[in-house]
Amino acid sequence: MGGMFGHHQGQVVDRNDPDGIGRIRVFIPGIFESPDYSGWIKPFGLFDAVEGRGFFIVPSMDAMIMIVFLYGDALKTKNARYIVGPWGAPAGVTDVPSEAQVGGVVSPDISVMAFNGFAIVVDERDTFKKATLLDRTNGSFIRLDIEAQSIDFSSVLNFNKTVGQDENTDITGDKIETISGSKTCDTVTSDEKTAASKKSPQPE
Structure with missing residues (x-):
């Protein structure tokens, strides 16, 4: 099936790639229709595309995407690439x-x-x-x-912080804390030392 040059709009019908490399199968009217959808199509590389780097996201089911066939041959889907489709305005309302x-x-x-x-x-x-x-x-x-x-x-809910080793805080300006509830500080294995500098009282 040659002569399929340019970009073709398709719809995702399967995103569970058995090889786990982000491939999808698509429906393209007049090219890949039910029940004979396309073979597995790889994503077009975005950003860096070397081992362990780059952008990885698999389009959702029914998402509209763009397909490019190598040399216009739609039968060689292993060499085809998909590009995430554009935003639209279904029913006149933007989906951006x-x-x-x-x-x-x-x-x-x-x-x-x-x-x-x-x-x-x-x-x-x-x-x-x-x-x-x-x-x-x-x-x-x-x-x-x-x-x-x-x-x-x-944070609307909880804010949790875990530090595996030392924590160092260097504040050049002021520090202001506003706490509506209680504040608890537990020292488990070592002493807590606090050094504070105070201004000398001025003579009256």
């Missing part, structure tokens, strides 16, 4: 992630990698410049903000 929108308008300067529960958001608008790892279920986030020169953590 909300994190890429500002006031309901899509911003070309906000890049988003969105999953069911998480999103990675890189905002490069003028006067913003921040990268965020976001919990889409409750709004918790970790954010690197270039403009504000800050790293922000916000």
Whole structure:
């Protein structure tokens, strides 16, 4: 089946690759139809594509993707490659992630990698410049903000920290803690030493 040059739009019908390398099978009207869907098609390499590096994500079931056939031969699916399909506006409503929108308008300067529960958001608008790892279920986030020169953590639920060895904190400015509940500090195997410098009292 030659002459299939260019890009062809398909729909994912199987993503459980028996070899575990991110391949999919697709439905393409007029080319691969039920029950004889395509063979296993590999992803087109994004970013770095050497061993242990690069970008790995398998499209969801029913996702629309683009297929390219090597030399236009649709029978050689082992040499074909798929590319994640474009965003659209089914029923007139955009399906671009909300994190890429500002006031309901899509911003070309906000890049988003969105999953069911998480999103990675890189905002490069003028006067913003921040990268965020976001919990889409409750709004918790970790954010690197270039403009504000800050790293922000916000947890709606619990915040747990485990340090395998030493922890060193060097604060040049002030430290402010606001605790609504109680604070407990347990020293298990060694003494806790606290050194504090105090201002000398000024004569009245």
